[in-house]
Amino acid sequence: MFIDRAKIYVKGGDGGNGAVAFRREKYVPRGGPSGGDGGKGGDVVLMVDSGLSTLMDFKYKVHYKAEKGEHGQGSNKVGRSAGDLIIRVPPGTVVKDPETGDVLADLVENGQTFIAARGGRGGRGNARFASSIHRAPDFAEKGEPGEERWILLELKLIADVGLIGFPNAGKSTLLSRMTSARPKIADYPFTTLSPNLGVVDLGTGEGRSFVVADIPGLIEGAHEGLGLGHEFLRHVERTRLLVHVIDAAGLENDPIEGFHVINRELREYSLKLSQKPQLIAANKMDLPQARENYERIEAAFKKEGFEVMPISGATGQGVKQLLLRIQQILSKMPETVETEEIKEYTIREEEPFKISKGGQVFSVSGSLVERLVAMTDLENESAVKRLQRTFKKIGLDEALKKKGIKQGDSVKIGDVEFYYIE
Template sequence: MFIDIADIFIKSGDGGDGAISFRREKYVSHGGPDGGDGGRGGDIIFVVDPSMTTLLNFKYKRKHEAGRGENGGKNKCYGKDAEDLIIPVPLGTVIKDKESGKIISDLSSVDDTYIVLKGGKGGKGNTKFATPTRQAPDFAEPGMPGEERHVTLELKLLADVGLLGFPNVGKSTLLSKVSKAQPKIANYHFTTLEPNLGVVAMPGINPFVIADIPGIIEGASEGVGLGIQFLRHIERTRLLLHIVDVSGIEGRNPVEDFIKINEELKKYKLDLTDRPQIVVMNKLDLLYDKSYLDEFRKEIEGLGYSEIYAISAATGEGVAEVMKACAEKLQTIPVIETIYDVEDFYIPEIKQFTYDVEIDEEGVFVVSGSFVDRLLNAVDIHNPSHLRYFHKVLGNKGVLDRLKEMGIEDGDFIRLNDFEFEYYA
């Protein structure tokens, strides 16, 4: 099954907690603190796996979490860092923030690797809180929480040549003739329900990758038929091989079909109409009036297309010549560099521990924010030594100065989450 879009949840690992520990040695009556720091949580890292061609794995596993760092230990032992979680994806995968739709990373090279979420930092052990006046701190710092995000994975196949055309014009038959790919082939529309890739390796030409895109019909750019699901795969092809059924057995006008397909490309993305195209008149074996080839060629040349070939994918007539033309054309076409606007990219918020101060309707000064959560997690408010450290941090971080600016007076109450106390300068 071919899956080219997947929504998943990712979370990096939490940092391990710092340890509260004191030396216990014979003949050392007052051993100092020796609690070690916690280990770092695991990162979430996406890497390109060239052997993958679909996002099918993510259909069954949608939640991906990295491990937590180990807690610190005694004797100043640091907790072990958690293993990073490596998530392999196919070449050409675009990672987007699901909420905003903005791009986090575009993995379009074989060796691409991207750290999407960093693991939480390990907390400091009580050794780090020792000072000349606080020689036996009995508190430590908790580990930093990991990050989490819902992301969308969008696969845009990377192929040199894209087979383009209405349903049932012979694209899959051509792919099966020139490569070892085995697409489903039958005489009805939309036989191909998913893109197929094949490698063209013929004597005398440089190998290249060719993609058979499901048939595009009029209105595909607005969601008609199957085309809109797969038009994105054409974006990165350097050359388009536009297949047209000139046999007339289905009662269609080949020139009108050619024009309609190019109109859909233009509606989907304007620059796709500038992509080099080789036009292929297919099903020669079913064409009764061969003089129509000259008529078709003349009309297509009038539209600005000069490279036009006649083939029968079914019998193989003319196929080698077209593949040779593709290989030669590719030598002159640079690799497609996808250009994004700055606004297209997701910019993560810088993780800062901040606080807000406001006065509620009862006149209580309420301090809130991530800084408060982290501070309260690190101390025991019922322990006098912890409270001394707590007040010192409030002073060092400017909270007390902010309260003074807001007019706090002795006897006023301060609330941090569920902890409320009276203020005295």
């Protein structure tokens, strides 16, 4: 099964907790703090694997979580950082924010990586909080929570040539003639329900081979998602050359009119897509109707500036000449793969906090304050006092007063609820 779209949840590993410890040495009755820092949580990393060609694996597994960092220990021992969780994806995978549609990464080259969710940093041990005033801190930080989010994966096939045309124009039969690919072929609309790839090898010389993608048949209204339009048009975007396969026999529709219908769909979906170079393959020339129509077809397209080549996918007539012509055109075109424009993205908010009120409860949100609470040991009085000082320092106390908070009102930050005391 060919899967080219998947939505997955990724979470970086939480950082390890810092340790609270004190030196215990002979003849040193009051040793200083010696709690070590926690280790960093693992990142969730997407990596391109050229051996993959589908997003099938993500149909069966949706949640991906990296490991947590180890906790710090006494004697200033730092916890071990967790290894990254590597998720392998096929070349041509586009990573998007499912809510905004922003492109976060476009992974096209083997080995290329993208950090989908960063692991949290390790919490600082109590040795890190020692100062000339506070020489024996009895608290440490908890590990920072790892980033978490949903991401959308979309696969756009990377091929040199895309075969386009109406259903039953003969693209799959032509692909099987052009390459060693053996697509499933039958006689009904939407014969091909997933793109097929094949490699054409014209010899041992450099530049004598190229990749062909049979893009499933398009219909009128495809740019609006009719049929499976959006699912298929996406795969045409990366191709360098389009070979427009038409049924020259006109068994189901007029080949010239059908050509313009498909090109209108390309234009409505993407102007850039409609501007790609096209070579017309007039197929089914083994049928008498096609031979009768060919002169009219060639004249009409030649007038519009298109090159037409007569072929028969069924008998192999003209296929060799078509391949040589494709290779000639490709040799004069750049080999770079067109990639998406990347949206610079950070999961962290720029504002330190936001306050909203519901009854007697003041809800405070924001990555900064939520992270401060998550990294505080709320059962440790010294740690809580430090948190209160930090809130005051970043202006949260003053902001709550301006919102009208009163003694005894509740303040909710993340999953934790506090009572406000002046």
